[in-house]
Amino acid sequence: MYIEGVAMGAARRHLARPVLSEGARKDLSDALHDLLRRAGRPSTRDIAAALRGLLDPPPSHTRIHDLFTHHRLPDWQLTMCVVEVLACRARGLDAPSECDRFDRLWSRADEELVLDPLAGDSDQPQPEPVPPSRPEPTEAEVRRLLPVTASGPVLPDAGRSRAIFFGTGNYVHLEPLPSVPAGLRDLHAVLSGPAGTFTAGGSRVLIDPRHTTDVLDQVKEASEEAEDTLLVYYSGHGLIDVEGDLSLALPDSRVDAGYTSLQYDWIRRAILNSRAQRKVVILDCCFSGRALGAMSDSPLPLADIEGTVLLTAAAANQVTLAPPGEPHTAFTGELISILHEGIPGGPEVLDIDSIYRELQQRSAAKSRPRPQMQARGSIARMPLARNPQYQPPFQPYTPN
Secondary structure, X not given: OEEEOOOOOOOOOOOOOOOXXXXXXXXXXXXXXXXXXXXXXXXXXXXXXXXXXXXXXXXXXXXXXXXXXOOOEOOHHHHHHHHHHHHHHOOOOOHHHHXXXXXXXXXXXXXXXXXXXXXXXXXXXXXXOOOOOOOOOOHHHHHHHOOEEOOEEOOOOHHHOEEEEEEOXXXXXXXOOOOHHHHHHHHHHHHOXXXXXXXXXXXXXXXXXXXXXXXXXXXXHHHHHOOOEEEEEEEOOEEEOOOOOEEEOOOOOEOOEHHHOEEHHHHHHHHHOOOOOEEEEEEEOOOHHHHHOOOOOOOOHHHHOOOEEEEEOOOOOOOOOOOOOOOOOHHHHHHHHHHHHOOOOOOOEEEHHHHHHHHHHXXXXXXXXXXXXXXXXXXXHOEEEEOXXXXXXXXXXXXX
């Protein structure tokens, strides 16, 4: 895997103990933190790396972080594996004995949860509540999402914004997409240049990431750091799993093995937890319209929350194009062209909606799959880049 850009947030974070009432769950948490201290306080990334041979798929460092800091009861298998790694690093401890001790601690905490469900929740997946519908945004919300000056809308604060551009061009079991890497790099260059929203240090390009955690760790980190705008962009093959959901293909992905791909829902969950005021997801892949919730009774939560927008290269059952001989995929190439060349007669700053409409017109003119967009409230009017074709209105000369 190749990672381009400046590392973001490399400093180790302190693992704060969760606030828990007296009981078995607190005993387990205290024992885990004590074992971590005796093992020399390795970082969550170090622990995650050590677990790659013990768990398949290996956990991300953010899940290790949650094991120590979240109030819920952690997964038993993950707990035992972490204990084994830490016990082997701590002096004077016998790993099998420590695993037995923590097995008893975990069992008591689990029994406590069964007897008193209010004592805390478990680390098992829970169905997400359907978000309530919201009224149209108030004027104050519009001003918060769309900062303006006397001259009109301004670009987001680059220093408080983050972007992840990732995709796959080289596949082992799928048709290669050689134009994907150039598209990601060129799009990154436009959006992190003088006319764009992001900085080189606040954005990152991942080409051919081998593992799901390679991507999710970066998305999670960017989600935690972004305060103004968060952008996640994917280019590559889109696959449909046995349940009809969208997954994003990685180099070793196979059509008949859903676990080899990155589930879009994992990306969505990471982004929803971000404190960024504006969240933008753009998918340049086949069947990307499924992320819009077109195959279900209601939109996915990501596209139904104020301040979020989802732009896809195709509808739910459409494939995208990577025209032979062209330097980019059809969708990414048009997007780069719009951002680089601008829209004649357009506004000074291009917002997402104007870019989307231009994409629609260009795709229809070339008989190519038409992009889809779902946005909540005023986010579609979010400025994304300056318009190189902008011409200020003519001001007639008036003598003093």
